[in-house]
Amino acid sequence: MRGFVARRMAGMALVLLAVSLTAFLVFNVIPGGDPTVRIAGRSASEQTRAQVREDFGFDRSYPVQYVRLMGQVLDGTLTSYPDRVNVRDEIVRGIPATASLVIGAAVIWVLFGVGFGVLSARYAGRWPDRVVGALAMVAISLPVFWVGAMLLYYLTYRVELFPPGGYVGLSEDPGGWLTHLLLPWFTLSLLFIGVYARVLRTSMLDAEHEDYVRTARAKGLSERRVMTRHVLRNALVPLVTLFGLDFGAAIGGGAILTEAVFDLHGVGQYAAGAVDSLDLPPVIGTTLYAAFFIVLMSALVDIVYGWLDPRVRVDG
């Protein structure tokens, strides 16, 4: 088991290295990527440009530039090009909003996703299943940002029930924190509730036909016990994978659309801004930050799997 964990961790480091290298290469190869023009301005003379290239080290070879950039990532001195803002500080500033949004939404989507999934499987083929199935189908077909925009329009502009976006710190004003996050939580969790309910329904119905469930019934265990201990417990395993990947991507800044609609100023919105202005250092910084969570969560999922099912460990 320890060897398995160590292998996974080494693999993680390797993937992060590859991610940073890819981001660096892509940004230096694509035509719009050259930062000199953006720093010096479009009308700058060739002399000024040469000066900028020298000051920022763009005249050095790509390997040198890459190593210097990664050094800055590691010691936290990475700064954006045109306006010289520290990237780590900006990411850290976005974490409370992103973490509040994603952790809160994750609690909601797991509770309701599992609840609706169980309901659906329990009444498979009957009307509660049909209603949940139809609602879940709609939920996975909604554009996230549009749901957010509609909620904002009807519940803050038409009826002034909720504040119009923005993030309020939990320690500053717990009440404001909550009211500012209720709509974003709902918006972000809607899709996942639909997905989880559908996946859990399928895997519960699959588990129903397993031998161990028939054995449990044959032993004379109560229906309730069979459902919770045998069916549900095994059916939750695929949700572990889903949750690990979804949560990792969202906390890493993947909830960009929700953050943008509600103007929460989280990590995702910072990343989107950096990408939009094609600023390499914050792009590398936020990409690595996001990739770290995605890779970490998928490693955790593998480890949890290895713990649940020893056969997985052999394959690595």
Added chain:
Amino acid sequence: MATHRASLSTLRRNRGVVAGLLVFGLIALACLAAPLYAEHVAGVGPEANNITGTFQRNGRTLDVVTPGGRPVGPGWSRRYLLGADRNGRDVMVRMLYGGRNSLVVGIVAALITTLLAVTLGLLAGYLRGWVDAVIRGGFDLLWSFPVVLLAIALGTALAIGGLELGPVTIEGDSLWIPILVLGAVYVPYLGRPIRGQVIALRESGWVEAAEAQGLGAPRIMVAEILPNLASTLLVFGTLIVANNILTEAGLSFLGAGIQGPSWGSIIAEGVDRPTTAPHLAIVPGLAIVATVLALNVVGDGLRAALDPRARVSLR
């Protein structure tokens, strides 16, 4: 053959699939007819500004955009059936042209994803060894990027500079940019399950028989394994088109998608000014939901008809 006929009749009996196909077909037809509508009904193109103009609705003369900057809303008239945007452009015309863009991008990108995923999945799953290791590494790498962020990055960068691929030059405002971006980022989502299926199929008796007959690897991959992937590809393909339309709308909303009219960019305009022109956000959103829902229902029905045990899912 018998099973195919059986699934076909299951499909026809599945009212959801029929309804989904009908809705999607109608939307696609309407979007295809965009130039006809623009010319014969509205009489204006998608980019025709008309900020200071007036038009007739129910015998009354209305400002297209009021002096206060409020665009006219939906109403029963040939022009501005779904109202105007803040430049005085006809929203119905832009919806149809935008829908054309959204559908073309969603469908062509899904074809590219499928083609790449099948090729890579076949090679990795059948040849194994170092080929498998390289392809799997590539999937893992792409998988580790946050999809939306990656797509925005590529979309923005390419929109500024365009793209030169040898003799082919793609302009920054070409539809090919969102198509290629979306086509690339979802490859691992399909490539991984395909690879898994190929590995399972490779162990099957008829592949062993083909190998024993001395058939070459390309022949076995294309003639023996590929046909068995068809139902997975059909189901997945439908779901990927639905997913692409959603993602593209999100990218356009953030300004990194289609350059020109698209459902996502019309919503973005409406979201900017919710109080003056709510119809700009509401109408294209409903169009997206109808299209994506129809495709998801079809995909779900196809899965049930073709392979009840398949548990493919894409988000």
